[in-house]
Amino acid sequence: MTMDQCGGRRGRGGETLITPTLFSDASGSVTLEFSAHRPGRTVRAELKSIFPDVDVSEVVVVPTFQPTSVDLVSIGAEVEAEKDRLLQTFLCVARSVCQTLMDQGFWADFSDPCSGYPMLGRRGSSFFADVPAIQALLRYDTLDCSVCKLILHPRWQSQVYPATLFTTAPADPLRAAMQHALAHVSVVAAE
Numbered sequence: 001m002t003m004d005q006c007g008g009r010r011g012r013g014g015e016t017l018i019t020p021t022l023f024s025d026a027s028g029s030v031t032l033e034f035s036a037h038r039p040g041r042t043v044r045a046e047l048k049s050i051f052p053d054v055d056v057s058e059v060v061v062v063p064t065f066q067p068t069s070v071d072l073v074s075i076g077a078e079v080e081a082e083k084d085r086l087l088q089t090f091l092c093v094a095r096s097v098c099q100t101l102m103d104q105g106f107w108a109d110f111s112d113p114c115s116g117y118p119m120l121g122r123r124g125s126s127f128f129a130d131v132p133a134i135q136a137l138l139r140y141d142t143l144d145c146s147v148c149k150l151i152l153h154p155r156w157q158s159q160v161y162p163a164t165l166f167t168t169a170p171a172d173p174l175r176a177a178m179q180h181a182l183a184h185v186s187v188v189a190a191e
Contacts, residue, residue, distance in 0.1 A: 014040040017171045023182045030185050033065045037137045049126035062165040063134050067156045086161040094165055096181035106169035113163040130162050
């Protein structure tokens with residue numbers, strides 16, 4: 001890992017524009033960590049088949065993580081309810097962030113955490129796989145659960161819900177859009 005002239009960290013997975021940053025809403029009921037990365041060649045090549053209408057050389061990948069109240073390695077009604085709650089929170093945050101950035105003239109989209117396909121733009125021939133991308137960008141460990149792999153977050157281990165946004169916005173507008181979205185997520189999620 002080396003530092004570039006702008007202070008971003010460079011590694012095999014690309015360049016880190018925003019290191020993992022933790023935000024909570026005003027009530028403390030929503031906690032979300034995000035980071036921003038200009039991906040390396042491997043992830044960028046995958047993005048071409050996911051977002052066919054976008055110049056992926058400018059795309060920034062924004063992994064997000066929400067801590068969960070249950071271990072997602074488990075199965076059952078409680079786990080499914082928690083996943084649904086976290087999915088709704090992510091969708092509220094992602095829509096707000098993307099709309100704010102698009103209003104400023106940047107391209108933005110997010111992948112459906114269940115399918116990996118883009119939620120706003122035209123779907124390409126492939127889907128975004130969170131786990132290998134997060135491994136490449138953040139070097140987080142994984143847990144093999146026979147049918148799938150789970151991210152092991154350094155703080156929350158397998159009690160984490162990952163989901164990903166994408167944009168062409170630089171770090172400052174992205175950070176501001178995330179702060180704005182999280183300041184309003186409780187109101188949106190409650191509707």
